[in-house]
Amino acid sequence: MSDAELVLRSTRVITPEGTRAASVAVSGGTITAVLPYDAPAPAGARLEDLGDDVLLPGLVDTHVHVNDPGRTEWEGFWTATRAAAAGGITTLVDMPLNSLPPTTTVDHLRVKQKVAADKAHIDVGFWGGALPGNVADLRPLHDAGVFGFKAFLSPSGVEEFPHLDQDQLARSLAEIAAFDGLLIVHAEDPHHLAAAPQQGGPKYADFLASRPRDAEDTAIANLLAQARRLNARVHVLHLSSSDALPLIAEAKADGVRVTVETCPHYLTLTAEEVPDGASEFKCCPPIREAANQDLLWQALADGTIDCVVTDHSPSTADLKTGDFATAWGGISGLQLSLPAVWTAARARGHTLQDVVHWMSARTARLVGLDGRKGAIAPGHDADFAVLAPDETFTVDPAALQHRNRVTAYAGRTLHGVVKQTWLRGERIAVDGEFTAPKGHLLTRTD
Numbered sequence: 001m002s003d004a005e006l007v008l009r010s011t012r013v014i015t016p017e018g019t020r021a022a023s024v025a026v027s028g029g030t031i032t033a034v035l036p037y038d039a040p041a042p043a044g045a046r047l048e049d050l051g052d053d054v055l056l057p058g059l060v061d062t063h064v065h066v067n068d069p070g071r072t073e074w075e076g077f078w079t080a081t082r083a084a085a086a087g088g089i090t091t092l093v094d095m096p097l098n099s100l101p102p103t104t105t106v107d108h109l110r111v112k113q114k115v116a117a118d119k120a121h122i123d124v125g126f127w128g129g130a131l132p133g134n135v136a137d138l139r140p141l142h143d144a145g146v147f148g149f150k151a152f153l154s155p156s157g158v159e160e161f162p163h164l165d166q167d168q169l170a171r172s173l174a175e176i177a178a179f180d181g182l183l184i185v186h187a188e189d190p191h192h193l194a195a196a197p198q199q200g201g202p203k204y205a206d207f208l209a210s211r212p213r214d215a216e217d218t219a220i221a222n223l224l225a226q227a228r229r230l231n232a233r234v235h236v237l238h239l240s241s242s243d244a245l246p247l248i249a250e251a252k253a254d255g256v257r258v259t260v261e262t263c264p265h266y267l268t269l270t271a272e273e274v275p276d277g278a279s280e281f282k283c284c285p286p287i288r289e290a291a292n293q294d295l296l297w298q299a300l301a302d303g304t305i306d307c308v309v310t311d312h313s314p315s316t317a318d319l320k321t322g323d324f325a326t327a328w329g330g331i332s333g334l335q336l337s338l339p340a341v342w343t344a345a346r347a348r349g350h351t352l353q354d355v356v357h358w359m360s361a362r363t364a365r366l367v368g369l370d371g372r373k374g375a376i377a378p379g380h381d382a383d384f385a386v387l388a389p390d391e392t393f394t395v396d397p398a399a400l401q402h403r404n405r406v407t408a409y410a411g412r413t414l415h416g417v418v419k420q421t422w423l424r425g426e427r428i429a430v431d432g433e434f435t436a437p438k439g440h441l442l443t444r445t446d
Contacts, residue, residue, distance in 0.1 A: 003027050003032070003042075004025035004026060004027050004032060004033070004041070004042050004045045005026060005027050005028070005044075005045055005046065005425070006025070006026040006027075006045060006046050006048065006382075006425055007023050007024065007025050007026070007041045007042075007045050007046070007047045007048070008023070008024045008026070008048045008050060008055055008384065008422075009022070009023045009024075009037060009047065009048065009049045009050060010022065010049075010050040010051070010052070010053060010054065010055040010386075011037065011051065011052050012052065012053075012054040012055070013034070013054075013055045013056075013376060014054060014055065014056040014057065014352060014353055014356050014376060015034055015375070015376045015377065016361070016375050016376075016377055018353065019054075019351075019352070019353055020037075021036075021037035022034050022035065022036065022037055022055075023035045023036065023037055023038075023039045023041070024055065024376060024382075024384075025045075026382040026425040027425075028425075029381065029382055029424030029425045029426075030379065030380070030381060030382060030424075030425075031376060031377060031378055031379065031380050031381070031382050032378060033378055034376060034377065034378065050386055050420075053386050053387060053388050053419055054352060054386070054387045054388075054389055055376065055384055055385075055386055056088070056352065056356050056360070056376070056384065056385050056386075056387060057356060057360045057361070057373070057374055057375050057376050057380070057383060057384065057385075058088060058089065058090025058091065058122075058360065058373070058383030058384055058385050058421065058422070058423070059087070059088050059089040059090065059091075059337070059338060059356075059359045059360045059363075059385065060089070060090070060091040060092075060359070060360050060363040060364045060367075060369065060373050060374050061084065061089045061091070061092045061093070061309050061310050061312070061334065061337070061359075061363065062092070062093045062147075062261075062307075062309050062363045062366055062367055063093070063095065063237065063238070063261065063263075063309035063310060063311045063312070064080065064084075064092045064093065064094055064095060064309075064310060064311075064312045064334065065094070065095045065097070065098055065311075065312060065313045065314070065330070066080045066092075066094045066095075066099070066116075066124075067098045067099050067314070068080075068099055068112075068115055068116070068119075069099060069100065069111065069112075069115050070098075070099045070100025070101065071098050071099060071100060073316055073403070074098065074314050074315050074316055074403070074404065075312075075314045075402065075403050075404070076119070076403055077115065077116045077119035077120055077124070078119040078121075078437070079401060079402060079403040080092070080312070080334060080402075080403075081119070081120050081121035081122045081124065081437070081439060082121050082401040082429075082434055083334040083335040083400065083401035083402045084121070084122050084334045084335070085121045085122050085421045085423075085428050085429040085434060086335045086401050086418065086421070086429055086432070086434075087334055087335040087336060087337055087338050087339075087418055088338045088385030088387065088418040088421055089122060089334060089337070089338075089385075089421075090122050090123060090373075090381075090383035090384075090385070090421060090422075090423050091122060091123045091124075091125070091364075091369065091373050091383065091442070092122060092123075092124055092125075092334075093124075093125040093126065093127055093147055093367055094112070094116075094124060094125070094126050094127065095127055095150055096126070096127050096128055096129035096149075096150050096161070097129065097150075097156060097158055097160070097161040098157075098158050098161075098313075099112065100160065101160070102129050102131075102160055102161050103126055103127065103128050103129055103141075103146070104128065104129040104130075104131055104134050104137060104141075104161075105134070105137050105140075105141070106137070106140050106141055106144045109126060109128070109141060109144055109146065112126055113126070113441055116441060117441060118437060119437055120437050120439030120440070120441065121423075121428060121429075121434060121435075121437045121438065121439055122421075122423060122428070122439045123373075123383075123423065123439050123440050123441075123442050124439055124440075124441055124442065125145075125146075125147050125367065125369075125441070125442035125443065125444075126145075126146050126147065126443075127146055127147055127148055127149065127150045127184065128141035128142070128146035128148070128149045128150070129149060129150050129151070129161060130149040130150065130151040130164065130172040130176070130183065131151075131161065131162060131164070132162055132163075132164060132165075132168045135171055135172055135175050138172065138175050138176055138181070139175065139178075139179055142176075142179055142181050142444070144443070145442075145443025145444045145445045145446070146443075146444060147182070147367040147368070147444050148176075148181055148182030148183065148184055148235070148367070149172070149176055149181060149182070149183050149184065150184050150185075150186070150237075151163070151164050151169065151172060151183060151184070151185050151186070152164065152185075152186040153169065153185060153186060153187055153188060153189065153190070153219045153222075153223070154186070154188040154189065154190040154193055154215070154219070155190065156186070157284075157328075157329065163186075163190065166222060166226075169222075169223075169226060170226055170230075173226050173227070173230055173232050173234070174230055174232075176232065176233075177230045177231065177232035177233070180233065181233070182233045182234070182235060182366075183232065183233070183234050183235070184234075184235040184237055185219075185223055185234060185235065185236060185237060186237050186238070187216055187219035187220045187223055187236055187237065188211070188215040188216055188219050188284070188285060189214075189215045189216075189218040189219040189222070191218075192212060192214050192215035192218055193210070193211065193212075193215050196209060196210050196211070196212050196215070197209050197210060198210050198325065199325075200323055200324070200325030200326070201323055201324065201325065202276045202277035202322050202323060202324065203276050203324070204271065204274040204275070204276055204278070204281070204324065205271075206324065207282065207286060207324035207325070208271055208286050208288070210324075210325070211284055211285055211286045213241040213242075213243045213244075213288070213292075214243070215285075216239070216240065216241035216243075216244055216285055217241055217243050217244045217247065220236055220239075220244045220247060220248065221244075221247055223236070223258075224247060224248070224251045224256055224258060227251075227256050227257060227258055228251070228254070228256050231257065232257065233257045234257065234258050234259075235258070235259045235260070235261070235366065236248070236258065236259070236260045236261070237261060237311070238261060238262065238263050238266070238283075238285060238309075238311045239260050239261065239262045239266075239285075239296070239305060240262070240263075240266050240285040240286060240287070240288055240292075240296075241285065241288070241292070242288075242292045242295035242296055242299070245295060245299050245304050245305075248260055248299075248304055249299075249304045252304070259306045259307070259366060260299075260304065260305045260306050260307075261305065261306065261307045261308065261309050261366075262296055262299075262300070262305050262308055263283075263308065263309060263310060263311045263331075263333070264308065264310060264333050264336075264337045264340045264341050265281075265283060265287055265311075265331050265333065265340075265408060266287060266288070266293065266296055267293065267296060267297065267300075267308065267340075267341060267344055268340045268341065268343070268344045269281065269287050269408060270287065270288075270289060270290040270293055271286070271287055271288055271289045271290075272289060272290055274287060277322040278408075279320045279321060279322060279323075279324055279327035279328075280320055280331070280406050280407060280408045280410075281331070281408045282320075282324055282327050282328070282329045282330075282331075283311070283313065283329050283330055283331045284329040297344075297348055300358060301350070301354075306358075306362050306366070307358050307359065307362040307363045307366060308337075308341055308355075308358040308359050308363075309359075309363060310333040310334055310337045311330075311331070311333070312330075312331075312332055312333050312334045313329070313330025313331060313332070314330060314332040314402060314403065314404050314406070315328040315330060315404065315406075316404055317404055317406050320406055331407075331408055332400075332402050332404070332406060332407055333407075333409075334402065335400050335401055335402065336395060336400075336407065336409050336414065337359070338355070338359065338385070338387070338416060338418065339393075339414040339415060339416035339417070339418070340409060340412075340414055341355055341358075341359065342355050342387075342389065342414075342415055342416040343414045343415045343416065346389075346415060352387075352389055360373075360374045360375070361374040361375055362374075367444070368444060369442070381423075381424050382422060382423075382424055382425035383422060383423055383424065384420075384421070384422040385418055385420070385421050385422075386418070386419045386420035386421070386422075387416055387417070387418055387419065388416070388417045388419055389415065389416050390415065391415070391416070391417040392413050392414065392415050392417075393413070393414060393417055394411065394412070394413045394414075395407060395409045395410055395411060395412050395413075395414060396410075397410050399432075419431065423438055423439065424438075426438060
C-alpha cells in the first residue's frame with residue numbers, strides 16, 4: 001500500500017470474498033490492495049472516506065444499443081455512457097445494431113470506434129454481427145477484437161440486420177466455433193411468431209399473445225441442439241420465457257457451453273400491470289406474467305440464468321405509439337438498472353452481493369474481462385460505484401441522462417441511490433455532475 005495514490009474506505013465493501021469494512025488502495029488506475037478498514041493511508045495518498053455507503057465494483061453491462069452513428073437521435077455514445085455512469089455502470093458492450101452501419105465488417109467496426117473514441121464517459125467494447133452472407137467477415141471481426149457475434153433468429157425490426165434461418169445459423173456457428181468465438185442470440189422462432197394472433201392495437205394482452213413463450217422455447221431448443229453438435233459457445237439473450245428453463249438446465253448439466261441472461265424489466269415489471277396503450281413497456285420478447293417472473297428469479301438464484309443486463313434499446317418518443325403492433329420495441333434502462341434490480345432483489349431476500357454477482361462479476365466473465373473488471377480485487381481496474389442502498393427515490397423522467405427520456409419506470413419508487421462512479425481511480429460522476437469523457441475503447445484482445 002506504500003505506493004498508493006488513493007484509498008477508498010467504507011464500512012461496506014463488496015469483494016469476491018464477501019462484504020466487509022475495508023480500505024481499497026489504488027495506484028495507476030488499478031486496485032493494488034484490499035486492506036483492513038483501519039489500515040493507515042500512506043503519506044501522500046488521498047483518502048476518500050465513504051462512511052456507510054457501499055463500495056461495489058462498477059457494473060458491466062454487456063447488452064446495450066447505443067445506435068451511434070446513423071440513429072444518434074435515438075441515443076448516442078455521449079448520452080448512453082453518461083446515463084450508464086449515473087447508474088453505476090463503468091463498462092458497456094455495444095450491440096451491432098441499430099446503428100448505421102451495423103457492426104458486421106471490420107470497416108464498420110472502425111467507424112463505430114472512431115465515433116465513440118472521444119464521447120465515451122465509461123469503457124466501451126463492441127459486439128460484431130452475424131448476418132446471412134457475412135460468414136467470411138466473422139474471423140476478421142474476431143481478430144479485430146469484437147467480443148462475440150449477435151444474431152437474430154427472427155426479424156430484428158431493422159432491414160439492415162436480417163435474421164438467420166437454421167441453415168445460416170449452422171454455417172455461422174460452425175465458423176465461430178472454429179476459432180472458439182461466442183455467438184449471442186435473440187432466440188424467437190419466426191414460424192411460431194407468424195402463427196400467433198397479430199391483432200395490433202392498444203391492448204397489452206393482444207401484444208403478449210403475439211409473442212408467445214413457445215417462440216422462445218423452440219428457438220432456444222434449436223440453438224442448444226446446434227451448440228451441442230458443434231461444441232460451440234452460445235449465449236441466450238434477454239430470456240423472458242420461464243418455460244425454457246428446464247431445457248437450459250438440462251443442456252448445462254450435459255456440458256453444452258451455454259450461458260443465459262435476463263433483464264431488469266423481466267425481473268421487476270409484470271404483464272398484469274402494463275396499461276393498455278403504454279408502449280414504453282413494449283419489448284421483444286415481452287414482459288410476461290408475475291408467475292413467470294417468479295421462476296426467472298428462482299433460475300437466477302440456482303444459476304440456470306447467469307447474469308442480468310439492461311438490453312437498453314431506446315428510440316425517439318414519437319416511435320412509442322399507442323399501438324403495440326407498430327410501436328418501437330425496446331426499454332431504456334441504463335441509468336435505472338441497478339436500483340430497479342436491487343429494489344426487487346431485496347424484497348425477495350437477495351443481497352447486494354448477489355446483485356453484484358449477476359450484474360458485474362458474471363457479465364465481466366461472459367466477455368472475458370473478469371481479469372480486470374467486475375471485482376474489487378488486486379490487479380483489477382479501479383472501477384467503482386458508491387451506493388446508498390437504503391435510500392429511495394421516485395423516478396422522474398426529466399432527471400434521466402438518456403437522450404430520449406421515455407421510461408417504463410416513471411413514477412416508481414426505487415431503493416438504491418448511486419452517489420458516485422469511479423473509472424480507473426478517477427471519479428467520473430457525483431451527484432449528477434460529470435467529468436469530461438474518460439472512457440477507453442476495449443477489445444477482446446486487450
